[in-house]
Amino acid sequence: MSSWCVSGSGSIDNHLAGFVTVGGDGYLDQIVVAPEAWGSGVAAELMAQAKRLSANGLKLRVNVDNARAIGFCRKHGFTDAGNDLNPHSGAAVLIMCWPVAESASADPAAAPARG
Ligand SMILES: CC(C)(COP(=O)(O)OP(=O)(O)OC[C@H]1O[C@@H](n2cnc3c(N)ncnc32)[C@H](O)[C@@H]1OP(=O)(O)O)[C@@H](O)C(=O)NCCC(=O)NCCS
Numbered sequence: 001m002s003s004w005c006v007s008g009s010g011s012i013d014n015h016l017a018g019f020v021t022v023g024g025d026g027y028l029d030q031i032v033v034a035p036e037a038w039g040s041g042v043a044a045e046l047m048a049q050a051k052r053l054s055a056n057g058l059k060l061r062v063n064v065d066n067a068r069a070i071g072f073c074r075k076h077g078f079t080d081a082g083n084d085l086n087p088h089s090g091a092a093v094l095i096m097c098w099p100v101a102e103s104a105s106a107d108p109a110a111a112p113a114r115g
Pocket residue numbers: 030031032033034037038039040041042043044060061062066067068069070071072075114115
C-alpha cells in the first residue's frame with residue numbers, strides 16, 4: 001500500500017491538506033481532503049499522484065450518495081464499473097475505474113467502501 005500526503009497547500013499552510021492511499025493492485029482505498037481545501041486543487045494533485053503510483057489503472061468504491069466524490073472521479077476520467085454493497089455497513093456503493101471500466105467482479109471487489 002502506498003500513501004501520499006499533501007500538506008501546506010492552498011489556504012491551510014503547515015497543516016495536512018489531504019492524503020491518498022493506493023494498493024499494489026491499483027485499488028484506491030482512500031482519498032480525503034480537508035473540507036477547507038475542497039475545490040482548491042489539492043484533490044487533483046492527490047489524484048495525479050495516485051495515477052503515477054498505479055499507471056496501469058485504478059479502481060475505487062464510493063457511496064452512491066456521495067455526489068461530490070462521484071463528480072470528482074468522473075472529472076478525473078473514472079467510469080462506472082458496477083454496483084455493490086459495503087459488506088460492513090450495507091450501504092450501496094458505485095465501483096469506478098480509471099482509465100477503462102472493467103468487470104465489477106474483478107479483484108479487489110471484496111474491499112469495503114470508504115467514501
Ligand atoms: C472527494 C474529494 C477528495 C474531492 O475533492 P474536492 O476538492 O472536493 O474536488 P473538486 O472540487 O476538485 O471537484 C469536485 C467536483 O465534483 C462535482 N461536484 C461538486 N459538488 C457536486 C454535487 N453536489 N453533485 C454532483 N457533482 C458535484 C463538480 O464537478 C466538481 O468539480 P468542478 O467544481 O470543477 O466542476 C473531497 O470532496 C473529499 O475529501 N471528500 C470527503 C472524502 C470522500 O468522500 N472521499 C472519496 C471517497 S472515494
